Amino acid sequence: MRTFKIFSKVLYYMLIALVISLALFPIFWTVTTSFKTKLDALSDTPVWIFKPIIESYQYITYAKIAFPRYLLNSMIISFGAAIIAVTVGSIAAYAFARYDFKGKEKIAFWILSTRMMPAPAVVIPLYILMRGLNLIDTHLAPILAHVIITLPFAVWVMRGFFEEIPVEIEEAALVDGCSRWQTFLKIVLPLSRPGLIVTFFFSVMFSWSEFLFSLVLTSTWAKPATVANTEFRGWMETAWGPAFAAATITIIPIFIITLFLQKHLVRGLTLGAVKG
C-alpha cells in the first residue's frame, strides 16, 4: 500500500513536470535560438550545449534593422491606448457602478460587445477613415484602433473595482458638501489606485500584442514591434537568429507585466466576469 502511494505520487509529479515542459519548451527554444550561431540554430540535430553569442542582438540593434525604434513605437502606442482607456473608461465605469439610469445594462452590454467584434470587420472602414484623416503611419492611428480593445475592457474591469469600494465613504463626502465629480476625483480614484494600475497594465499588454490593426494602419514611421517582427522573413530564407532576438526582446516586457498582474489574470482576461 505504501509503495503504491509513493509510486502514484512520483507519477503525479512526473505528469506535472511533463505539462510544464510542454508549456515552456517553445519559449526556452526561442530564447536559446536567439543566442546561437546560424549554423547551430539551423542544425538538423538540435544543439543543446553551445557558447551563447549576441550577434543576433547586435544585428537588430545597429546593423540592419533598427528594432529599438519599433519597440519605442510599441511603447508609445500601448501607453497611449492605455491612458485613454483608463481615463475615459474609469469615468464611465464609475457611472455604471454607482448610478441607476435608463438603459444602463443595455449600454454596458453594447460597450462589451464592441470588444467582441471581429477586428477584420472594422479594419477596412477604419483604414479608410484614418486614410481620410491623413493619420496612416502615425502613432495616433493604432492608438485609436487599440482603444476599441482597451476601452471596453477598462469600463468593465473598473466597474468591478469601483463596486468593491464601500458606498458609505462616498456618502460621507457627499454629506460634507462635495459634488459627485469631486467625490470621484478626490475619494474614489485614490481608493481604487490598485485597480487603475492593474487596468492600465492589462491595456498596455493588449495593445503591445496587437497585430492586425497595426499592420494595416502603419507602414514605416509608426510601425510597432509586432509588425516589424514579421519582416525577418524573406522570400528565400528567414533570418531566424535576429527574428528570435527581436521576439525575445518583445516578449520580456510582457512577461514582467504578467508577473506583476499574476493575481488579477483571471479577472482581467474575462473582463471582470470571473473573479479569480
Added chain:
Amino acid sequence: MKIQSRLTPYFFISGALIFLFVLTIFPLLYSLVLSFHDWNLTKSVSWEFVGFRNYWEILKNPVFWRVIINTFIFTISSVSLQFAFGLGLANLFNKEIKGEGVIRSAMVLPMVIPSILVGLIWLFMYKRDFGIINYMLGLLNIQPIAWLSTSMNSMAAIIIADVWQWTPFMFLLLLAGLRSLPTEQYESARVDGASSWQIFRYITLPLLRPVITIALVIRSMDAFREFDKIFQLTGGGPGVATETISLFIYRNGFRYFNMGYASAISYLTLIIIIIFSTLYIRVFQRREESKV
C-alpha cells in the same frame, strides 16, 4: 437641480460612448454603404453603386464557403481541445502542491505571448528539415511530417499552435472555478458513497457551468476571428486550405484592394457571428434552465 442629477450618469459615460461610436459604429455604417459599391482603392477614386452584386458574388464563390468551413473547423477543434486539456489540468492541479505559485506563473506564459510571435515560434519548430518537432518525432521512430505543405497537416499545425497558446487560459479559469466551489456538498456526497466520477459529473460540472460558459464564449469568439498565427504560419495556404474569414477579408481588402467586396464579406461575417452567438447563448441558457 433634479434634471442635472438625472443627466449626470450620461455625462460620465459620454466620453466612452463618443470614442466607441466614432471607432466602431461609424466605420460599420460606412462599410455597410461601401458594401453596396464597387470601389478598388488602387484603380479609381469614385464609388460605383452595384446594389447586392458584391453579396451575390461572395455567396456564389466556392472559396467563401470553404473559408467558412475552415473557420468552423479551426474554432471548434481548437476550443474543444483547449477545454478538454484545460479541465484535465485544472483537476490535476486542484490540490496542495509545493511551489504552486511558481508553477502557475510558468503555466500561463504561453497565452501572454503575442499571437504573431507564437506563430513565428511554431513556424520554426515545424520546419521540415531542421525543426525540433520532426526531430523529436524521429526519436520516437515517427517519419518526419511535412507540417505546412498539405491541407490536413497545416490545419492540424495551426490548431496545435492555438491549443498550446490558449489551453492555459481554460486551465486558469477552470482552476479558479474549482477553487471557489463550496465544500459541503462534496462531503455529504462522499458520506452517501458517491464515486469520484459521480461527484465530478453530478456536482462539480453543474457548479462550474457559469465559469465554463464564460470560458467557452470568450475563447470561441477569439478563435473565430483568429488572424495573427494563421497569417504567420500558413498565410492561409496551401491554396486556401487554412484560410479563415479574417484572412479572406484581409486578402480581398489589402492585397486586391477591393474595398466594397471586402466590406460585404465583413457584413456577412458579422451576420454569421450574430446568429451563432445568439444560438450559443440560447443553448447554454436552456441547459441551465433544464437543470433547475
